[in-house]
Amino acid sequence: MSNAIRIHSFPLSGHCHRVQLFAGLTGIGHELVPVDLAAGEHKRDPFLALNPAGKVPVIEDGDVVIADSTAILVYLARKYAPDWLPADAVGEARVQRFLSLAANEIANGPAAARLVTVFGAELDAERAKATATYAFDLLEGHLTGRTWLVGDRATIADVAIYSYTAHAPEGNVSLEPYPQVRAFLKRVEDLPGFVAMPSTPVGLAA
The missing domain is CATH 1.20.1050.10 (Glutathione S-transferase Yfyf (Class Pi); Chain A, domain 2)
Structure with a gap:
């Protein structure tokens, strides 16, 4: 999956699930990157370099990094699934x-x-x-x-x-x-x- 987007995610987060669900519904190739919230992984580097707000989800699509589930849905729809x-x-x-x-x-x-x-x-x-x-x-x-x-x-x-x-x-x-x-x-x-x-x-x- 060299062309897959990377979804930095936590499995029990509905915000993260929205992104994973949309990728599944639209067939967007993706790799889930688990973030250990209990260990505070989202509050330190290297995660903070992706999202200074320290929240999941975050996606990496090549050189493009986008945080916030709503922003991610809009981006993915516009780029990969415009019918949505x-x-x-x-x-x-x-x-x-x-x-x-x-x-x-x-x-x-x-x-x-x-x-x-x-x-x-x-x-x-x-x-x-x-x-x-x-x-x-x-x-x-x-x-x-x-x-x-x-x-x-x-x-x-x-x-x-x-x-x-x-x-x-x-x-x-x-x-x-x-x-x-x-x-x-x-x-x-x-x-x-x-x-x-x-x-x-x-x-x-x-």
């Missing part, structure tokens, strides 16, 4: 709406709730669950009568939303009230090239 990011202004704006949802309400909702239960993070679990409810209520309404979040095919919007939504139950956030969301998750999982993120029993990684 609309080129028209309206379509791109609609995708951006869900990239923003993923970076805000999803990150501060189900992702934060999962950080509490799985990793023992000192965050406000009830606030995170309330934010998750708000986000999933929005998604449930939007997905009614729709197959995908934007347009008539999967885009990076669906990839960005999938990982932490699918793993919301690990943060004690039930998906039972959201049949449209659960059906959406199943559609993503049925796509060719789908890659699952490992499930983590509560407290295992704490």
